[in-house]
Amino acid sequence: MPDFDADVIIVGAGPTGLMLAGELRLAGVEALVLDRLTEPTKQSRALGFSARTIEEFDQRGLLPRFGELQTIPFGHFGGLPLNYQVVPGGSYGARGKPQSLTEGILTGWATEQGAALRRGYEVTGLREIDGGVELDVDTPAGSKRLRARYVAGCDGGRSTVRKLAGVDFPGTDATIEMWFADVAGCALRPRFSGERVPGGMVMVLPLGPEVNRVVVYERGVTRQGEGAPSFEAIAAAWNRLTGEDISGGKPLWTSWTTDASRQAAEYRRGRVFLLGDAAHIHLPVGAQGMSAGIGDAVNLGWKLGAAINGHVPDGLLDTYHTERHPVAARILTNTLAQRILYLGGDELDPMRAVMTELLAYEEAQKLLVGMVTGLDIRYDVGADDHPLLGRRLPDTELTGDFGSAGAAQAFSFLHSGRGVVLDLADDAELRAVAAPWKDRVDVVTASSRPAGALAEVNAALVRPDGYIAWARSGTADGTGLPEALIRWFGRP
Numbered sequence: 001m002p003d004f005d006a007d008v009i010i011v012g013a014g015p016t017g018l019m020l021a022g023e024l025r026l027a028g029v030e031a032l033v034l035d036r037l038t039e040p041t042k043q044s045r046a047l048g049f050s051a052r053t054i055e056e057f058d059q060r061g062l063l064p065r066f067g068e069l070q071t072i073p074f075g076h077f078g079g080l081p082l083n084y085q086v087v088p089g090g091s092y093g094a095r096g097k098p099q100s101l102t103e104g105i106l107t108g109w110a111t112e113q114g115a116a117l118r119r120g121y122e123v124t125g126l127r128e129i130d131g132g133v134e135l136d137v138d139t140p141a142g143s144k145r146l147r148a149r150y151v152a153g154c155d156g157g158r159s160t161v162r163k164l165a166g167v168d169f170p171g172t173d174a175t176i177e178m179w180f181a182d183v184a185g186c187a188l189r190p191r192f193s194g195e196r197v198p199g200g201m202v203m204v205l206p207l208g209p210e211v212n213r214v215v216v217y218e219r220g221v222t223r224q225g226e227g228a229p230s231f232e233a234i235a236a237a238w239n240r241l242t243g244e245d246i247s248g249g250k251p252l253w254t255s256w257t258t259d260a261s262r263q264a265a266e267y268r269r270g271r272v273f274l275l276g277d278a279a280h281i282h283l284p285v286g287a288q289g290m291s292a293g294i295g296d297a298v299n300l301g302w303k304l305g306a307a308i309n310g311h312v313p314d315g316l317l318d319t320y321h322t323e324r325h326p327v328a329a330r331i332l333t334n335t336l337a338q339r340i341l342y343l344g345g346d347e348l349d350p351m352r353a354v355m356t357e358l359l360a361y362e363e364a365q366k367l368l369v370g371m372v373t374g375l376d377i378r379y380d381v382g383a384d385d386h387p388l389l390g391r392r393l394p395d396t397e398l399t400g401d402f403g404s405a406g407a408a409q410a411f412s413f414l415h416s417g418r419g420v421v422l423d424l425a426d427d428a429e430l431r432a433v434a435a436p437w438k439d440r441v442d443v444v445t446a447s448s449r450p451a452g453a454l455a456e457v458n459a460a461l462v463r464p465d466g467y468i469a470w471a472r473s474g475t476a477d478g479t480g481l482p483e484a485l486i487r488w489f490g491r492p
Contacts, residue, residue, distance in 0.1 A: 003147065004030075004132055004147050004148055004149055005032060005146045005147055005148060006030040006031060006032035006116070006146075006148045007024070007029040007030040007031065007148060007149050007150070007308045008020075008024055008029060008030070008031050008032070008148055008149065008150045008151070008152060008304060008308070009032050009033075009034060009133070009135060009146060009148040009150075009151050009152070010031060010032065010033045010034070010151075010152045010154055011034050011035075011123050011135075011151065011152065011153050011154060011155045011160070011161050012033075012034075012035060012153070012154035012155035012156060012276070012278070013033050013034075013035035013037070013040070013103070013107070013117060013119070014099075014103065014154060014156070014276065014290075014293070015046075015099065015102050015103055015106055015276075015290050015293060015294060016154040016275050016276030016277075016290075016293030016294060016296060016297050017033055017035075017152070017154030017155075017275075017276075017297075018033065018103060018106035018107055018109075018110050019106055019110075019293075019294050019297035019298065019301075020152055020154060020275060020296075020297035020300065020301050021033050021110040021115035021117075022060070022106065022109050022110040022113060022115065022301075023297055023298060023300075023301025023302060023305070023417060024115070024301050024304060024305055025110060025113035025114050025115050026060075026113065026301070026302075026305070026416060026417030026418075026464075027301065027302055027304070027305020027306070027308070027309065027417060028305065028309065029304070029305050029308045029309065030114075030116075031110070031115040031116070032115075032116045032118065032146070032148070033110070033115060033116065033117045033118070034118050034121040034122075034123065034137065034146075035117070035118070035119050035120075035121065036120070036121065036122040036123075036155075037119060037120070038119050038120040038140075039119065040100065040103055040104070040107070041100065041103075042100055043100070043253050043255070044098030044099035044100045044101075045099055045255065045257075045284070045289075046098070046099040046102070046284070046287065046289065046290040047095075047096070047097070047098055047099070047205060047207075047213070048072075048093045048094040048095055048096065048097050048287050049093055049094050049097065049102065049287055049290055049291045049294070050093045050286070050287045050288060050291035050372070050373050050374055051071070051084070051089055051090055051091045051092075051093060051373040051374070051375055052291065052295065052373055052374035052375050052377070052392070053093075053094075053287075053290075053291040053294050053295070053374075054069070054071070054091075054093070054094055055089065055392065055395065055411070055466065056294055056295065056298050056465075056466065057294075058395065058411045059298075059411045059414040059415070059465075059466050060109075060414070060415055060417070061412070061415040062105065062106075062109060065105045065108070065109070066094070066097055066101070066102075066105065069094055069097075070094070070095045070096060071091035071092070071093065071094055071095065072084070072091055072092035072093055072094075072095050072192070073085050073091055073092070074092065074193075075092030075093075075193060075286070075372075076193040076194070077286075077334075077338060077341075077355075077359075077368045077372065078337060078338035078339075078340070078341025078342045078352075078355070079193065079194060079196055079201070079338075079341055079342040079352075080341065080352065080355055080356060080359060081193070082359065082365060082368060082369065083365065084369050084373065086362060086365045086366055086369055087366050087369050087370055087373075087375055087376075088394065088452070088453075089375060089394070089395070090369050090373060090375060091373070092286070092287070093286075093287035093291075093373075094287075096207075098207075099290060102290070118139070120139060120140045121137050121138070121139050122137065122138045122139075122160075123135050123136070123137055123155075123160050123161065123164070124136045124137065124138055124143075124160075125164065126151065126161065126164035126165060126272070128270050128271055128272075129147065131149065132147055132148055132149045132150070132271060133147070133148055133149075133150065133151040133270075133271050133272060134146070134147050135147070135148075135151065149271065149308060150271045150272070150273065150304060150307075150308075151271065151272050151273070152272075152273045152274075152275055152300070152304075153165070153272065153273065153274045153275065153278040153279075154275045154276050154278060154293070154297075155278055156276070156277045156278060157260075157262075157277040157278070157281040159274065159277070159278035161272065161274065161278060162264060162274055162278050162279075165269050165272045165274075166269070167264050167265060167266050167269055167272075167274065168264070168265040168266075169262045169263070169264055169265070170262065170263070170265060171260070171261045171262030171263055171281075171332070172259075172260065172261050172262070172336075173260055174258030174259055174260040175258075175259055176217065176219075176258065176259050176339070176343060177217070177221075177222070177256050177257070177258050178215055178216070178217045178256065178257050178258070178283075179215070179216050179217075179229045179233070179234045179237065179254070179255075179256045180213055180214060180215040180216070180234075180254070180255055180256070180257075181213070181214050181231055181234045181235075181251050181252075181253065181254045181255075182207060182211065182212070182213050182251070182252040182253045182254075183211070183212055183213075183214055183231075183246055183249040183250065183251055183252065184210055184211045184249060184250040184252060185210055185248070185249045185250050186210075186212060186246045186248070186249035187210070188204045188212050188214070188244070188246070189204065190204050190205070190206055191203050191204040192204075192205065194215070194342065196342070197241050197242065198241075199218055199219055199240065199241055200216065200217045200218040200219045200237075200241050200343070201215075201216075201217045201342060201343055202214070202215065202216050202217075202238065202241055202242055203215035203216075211252070214234070214238060214246065216234060216237045216238050216241060217343055218237045218240065218241060219343070219345060221237065228254045228255050228256060229254055229256055230254065231251035231254050232247070234251075234254060235247040235249075257283065257284055258283070259282075259283040259335075259336070259339050260281060260282075261281065261282045261283070261332045261335065261336055262280070262281050263279065263280045263281075263325070263328055263329060263332060264278070264279045264280065266321065267279055267296075267320055267321040267324060267325055268317065268318065268320055268321050273300060273304075273320065275293055275296040275297055275300065276290075276292070276293030276296055276297075277289065277293065279296065279324075279328065280292065280328035280331065280332065282331055282332045282335040282336070283335045283336070283338070283339050284335075285335050285338050285339075285342070286334075286335075286338070286372040286373075288331050288334075288335065288372060288374075291374065292327065292328055292331055292374075295324070295327065295374060295377075296320075296324050298465045298466075299320060299323060299324050299465050300320045300324075301417070301464075301465075302417060302463070302464035302465060303316050303317055303319065303320060304317070305417075306440075306489070306490065311440065311489065311490035311491070312490060313486060313487055313488065313489070313490045313491075316488070316490075319379075322380070323379045323380075327374070327377055330371065334368075334371050334372060341355065375392065376391075377391075377392065377467075378390040378391050379467055381463075381467065381468075381469045381470075381484075381488075382469070382470070382484065382487070384470070384471075384480065386471045386472070386473065388453065388454075388457065388460065388468045388471045389468060389469075389470070389471055390467060390468065390469075391467065391468055392466050392467055392468075393410055393411075393414075393460075393462050393466050393467070393468055394410070394452055394453045394454065395409050395410050395411045396409075396410050396450040396451060396452050396453070396454050397409055397410070397450065397451070398410055398422075398424075398444065398446040398450055399446060399447050399448045399450075400444070400445055400446045400447040400448075401445075401447070410422070410450075410454075411466070413442060413444050414462070414464065414466055416442070417464050418440060418441060418442050418464055419437075419440060419441035419442070419461065419462065419463055419464055419485075419488065419489055420441065420442050420443075420444055420461075420462040421434040421441055421442070421443045421444070421459065421460070421461055421462075421481070422444050422446070422454075422457075422459060422460045422461075422462060423443060423444065423445040423446070423459055424446050424449065424450065424454065424457055424458055424459060424460070425458040425459065426445055426446075426447065427458070427459065427477070427478075429477065429478060430459050430477070430478045430481070431443050431445065433478035433481050433482060434478070434481065434485065436492030437485050437489055437492050439492075440489050440490075441461075441485065441489055456473045456474075457471055457472070457473050458472050458473060458474070459471070459472045459478070459481070460472075461481060461484050461485065461488070463488055469484050469487070469488050470484035470485075
């Protein structure tokens with residue numbers, strides 16, 4: 001058996017890789033993060049994160065690090081207005097939290113727990129070895145070979161890990177480009193959800209005093225060459241579409257994106273896993289890109305930890321692909337649909353009219369809000385038909401012997417990254433059933449019924465990623481709980 005430099009080597013120090021590193025450290029396994037950049041990027045493609053990601057950060061006790069959190073109650077689907085509060089916990093996401101801030105917070109969280117971060121390390125080769133993976137890496141000190149039990153590719157849409165592992169990346173090529181620039185010194189009215197104008201679409205997102213991000217799509221305009229468009233080109237397009245002159249502003253950053261939509265055919269190949277943009281790319285709309293990567297990390301981290309700690313149930317690692325691949329496939333579908341509605345010409349007006357009529361119905365609103373936010377994700381966790389099975393745990397207040405306050409939010413019991421059995425009927429038999437798993441699953445007993453979605457629930461098994469793997473209403477016994485514990489946490 002070879003010597004390993006870490007249990008898991010994570011390639012890519014963006015939000016996805018850093019979140020995975022923190023998740024692995026919660027499981028007590030070694031995590032080494034490599035990034036080709038010598039220092040963190042100061043630019044932020046993402047300016048917030050989705051409602052489900054807010055919950056995932058809260059499940060790990062990270063929200064206070066972001067300071068005051070403002071959410072956006074109203075958003076859009078393909079440019080059609082939508083009230084995101086139509087579902088409990090719904091919002092268009094966190095406002096004013098740039099990706100650079102998120103990366104800094106996640107770096108601090110992961111390294112505080114003991115994750116190692118190496119910058120200026122670029123992976124050039126990959127091969128599976130006995131019981132692990134070996135990487136060829138160019139470092140500031142020269143070429144090295146590093147070994148780990150597993151490798152996680154979190155290295156973006158052009159993922160080196162994905163290519164070296166030989167994983168296909170099928171999908172559709174870009175058909176349009178959207179340009180954006182962060183500009184100081186221009187007084188512009190906010191256009192938070194964008195505005196369709198003759199010839200395209202424009203958006204203005206305030207970033208600070210006299211600083212705005214402008215986003216512009218001009219139908220039928222293409223450019224020559226590669227790299228970011230010049231500010232002069234962006235300002236000229238803006239003027240053509242709006243009649244506003246921003247050429248006198250100070251450009252702080254320019255970039256672009258496309259509607260290329262691709263998804264890795266396999267999220268796992270042997271001991272190599274793909275997460276975030278390495279596994280899926282799409283038009284960035286609705287704060288779904290970075291948020292999907294965070295969701296990947298939260299799903300995979302505890303499973304890899306179980307494998308390395310030696311109590312992995314059969315097939316657990318394969319559930320990373322079976323659970324997360326459909327989630328991203330749905331994101332690709334909805335972002336392409338939004339692109340058609342949002343950026344298409346007048347020929348799409350009949351479709352917009354029909355969609356507007358449909359959105360008068362609350363069920364249609366809930367469907368789209370759940371889809372974009374990730375709040376309606378439901379994993380296949382068993383044959384039971386309980387309505388909460390496979391769905392996320394709602395953050396309900398629980399009362400009980402929880403310190404001086406006598407109450408605690410349900411998410412607080414997930415801060416450790418362990419499984420949780422919620423005993424909501426003070427059932428000693430249930431607690432005895434769960435006791436053999438006490439090294440990896442906590443039992444939380446509430447002294448009174450919680451409100452909301454758990455009001456009729458007597459007991460539930462919650463996975464470390466916050467999804468309910470077993471639940472009982474109407475009876476207080478533990479029928480089926482041992483089987484669920486074995487399936488997700490291994491034998492005691």
